[in-house]
Amino acid sequence: MSDETERRLRSAGVHLPGPSDSDTIEARERFLAAAVPSRTPRRMRRRSLALAFAAALVVAGAFGVGFAVASGKSTKTTTRIVHVKAALNAGPGFLPAADWDTASTGVAPVAAAIAANVPLAARDRQLTGPPVKTARALGPNGVLFYATFMPTNPAERLPVSLLPLQLGSAKGTGRTRTVHVRVAAYDVNVQITFGTAHPSASALVAAREELGRLVVPSCPAALRLTAADAAIAKAFVLGWLPAHYAGAPGDIAGATATAAPGASAPRHGQAAVDCGRTVADRSVEVDVTLPKLAKVSASLSELTYFVARTGSGWQVWMRAR
């Protein structure tokens, strides 16, 4: 038998709120990522991880500030400077910084990068999907970034932005904010997840600073190639490599290279997707072979760079995979 209280209860149920759109989207993405894992065989995953790690080393070294490593046992992330190199637009990602743990796929068809002020979960470090485990482990002052970098899609109208990206332009409130903009040749989507719905001022400042460390390769203002440029580009890369290779210096002893200009480059299509056909046509693909690593790993022994001649000289603008 229903009485007044029960009637009021039923009536109140009509006004019960539902989940927000952003929370629903985030939860759905996480559910699908957990439910349908990558079908990549374990051996391939390890290889991909090794490649990502190698790429991260290159990226970190190239960004000029070193490479961050996190201790899995400590709750505090530490940064160790491994290499200090000159700048290179080798791939999108977060610059290493003290107390931030970062990972990146480097240059890839769909590149991704994550950064957190807590240690990244080992599974999330593989970048096979959103960093769900790390997100769940965030403390009250925790901040987590998950950025994806897609080649620009002309059909999608995105605001064009310059770096550094601004936290103030992020959409959403509560735990998760999103920055979705076009930067150079990439459509960049950055999800910023806080440990709480009401992040502290220090967490917001930390997030703003880390967002400022997000780097996206820019496309070069490439000049037309001449007949001699393939050979010049090859020599340039071999001369440039010792100062920029992030692995052991001995690895590059005896390095050899081949060069393919413009449309003859094996990865011309990738370059065109990333920076447009004009830049691809005006670039030289230089494939470097490191004989000392050939016995260890075929993939690690082969490096591919795209270089272009600009008004300020030759520029390595992409490391392909």
Added chain:
Amino acid sequence: METDADLVLAARRGSREAFGRIFDRYWPRVWRAAYSTTGERELANDAAQDAFLQAASALHRFDPSRALEPWLVRIAINRSLDLVRVRRRFVSEDSADERFGFDEPLPDDELHEALTRLGPERRAVIALHYWLDYTTPEIAEVLGVPLGTVNSRLARALRDLRLHLEAKRNV
């Protein structure tokens, strides 16, 4: 429309679409069950997400002849109660006036006030019965408690609500 069994079997075969449909079909109600229990959007998000993540990892063990929603709601409410218990630890032990409000107040002020005085366990029973239309045997199955316990919790919750509302009326 596919049955739960169809979706579960398709999901087990790795169908991303099936997983998506499971989510779309049950997320709003699972979230509301969590929100009704915790009263906080943030905790409800965590609890409901946990329910789906646990379901994703345990779907291969799920009996496809059973309904999905009670299973998901059960996980979400148990997780909600855990989260509320954790939250309670941060409330001063000598705080006699412990209440569990809602982030978004109900239009019925008096009822809202009365509901904040119910513990989360009783509020979960109220929510399942009056807001999500579960029968008492279904609630017993969802919460994993005897039917008598459900009836008792429901009766006591209603009694407390009536007492509060009558007191308000007599003020």
